[in-house]
Amino acid sequence: MEFGEQLKKIRTIQQLTQAQFAVRINVTRQAVSNWENNRNLPDLEMVILIATIFNLSLDELILGGTHVNNMTEKLIKDGRETRRAKFNLITVLIGAFLLILGVVCFLIKGNSVEYVDSTGLLHENFYLLPIGFAFLFAGLMVFAVMGLKTLVGIFRTKK
Template sequence: MEFAKKLKEERLKHNLSQEDLARELNISRQSISKWELEKGYPNIETLIILSDLFNISIDELIKGDSFLKEKIIKEGKLGELKMTDQFKWLYVVSSILVVAWLFILPWYNLSGLTLSIINLIGIIYFGIVVNYVKNNKKNFFN
């Protein structure tokens, strides 16, 4: 059964109008209509809420709709890629900043306390990033 048909079936089984369901999901009624007319699909977060609301698994909700399954898989992979790229850049930028803090700033005429505080902040920041990378190696270095 395709998602559109399953959504409508579950909505009617729970005595909900499109307006009622839209209110539950905090979206427009037109979105529900679009899904039921097979002109669009909800995102994964909304699918989770729908499965909870209808007390069925996500698998039951999307079973038979190969397009929606592919869309969810693709969104998941893109989401992972974006996060990985963001943290790679964070790692690179923080590395450059730490090098600057530790090796370039001491050549400037800053008071000892100011320099110590700047270095401490840099080391803590770098430590947080290194800790994140260490704990997420599998996802980070794809």
Template sequence: MEIGKQIKKYRKVMELSQEELAEKIFVSRQTISNWENNKNYPDVKSLLLLSSFFNVSLDILIKGDIDEMKEKIKTEDINKFKHDSNIFAVLLVLTILLPIPLMKFMGRAGIIIFATICIVEIYYAIRIEKYKKNFNIQTYKEIINFLEGKSINEVEKHQEYGKRPYQKILLAMGSGLLAIVVSAIMMYLLL
């Protein structure tokens, strides 16, 4: 981050110690040190006070940090999406494989365990759908590009947009068929 260098530069131009600057903007000397060493980032109030005190625009003060912040946010979003997708995938497999064994061997307790798994799975499905809606990603190609941090051009975007309804129908049919096959196998194994 560039903010540390900027604070240090303007502080030295004004010939202030860290302690003197800290007094002027109502923080501790350690806070100034942490900012200058990029251990943490000033909050909005502190940024405004620094900008005003140094008599520079906020844009100049945080120069270079905006792109880095955008990249960090994008990386964090991708990591959250991957994390939630992995949890959802595990829960989906559990809801496919566990209902009959849980009910057969654990009775009512198995039903409660299965219901709990389903509720948590629904929660993660909703989170994933919110990510997809926020980033306008629906098709497999769009999701893969998002996970890789890439974007697609306008022509490809329109092509992918046209595929969305068909992929949803095929996904629903495939999920239903998979559920039938797994249920038949489980019934055969348990009876």
């Protein structure tokens, strides 16, 4: 059973009009109509509110039986998008951190003093240059890979 059919069934069992139902859950009558006609779906917070008000389990409300319906598919899709967004955020933070480390290495190298000690040995922290370039390269690679991944995802959804 589709979510809209399940919602209409709950409303008719409670002997409520769409307007009365809308008032109880604090939305417009048009929103209830759109949900019942499967034009769009409520967000998760609204689904929880409906289940709470009408004393239903989320399984009863969302599934309405044993079949996967459009509401279940929406919840699964939302979960995937949330995980993807968290992954993208973590990746961007890692890339930015690597770029900042590279810049810090160059700043330290540029502001450090090179000197010759009493034995004639030159003291220079030359090693900061390749390390700085390595951090910059790694940070740029993280952004490049994420950009390519995003482009591939966009092209896949267009097909």
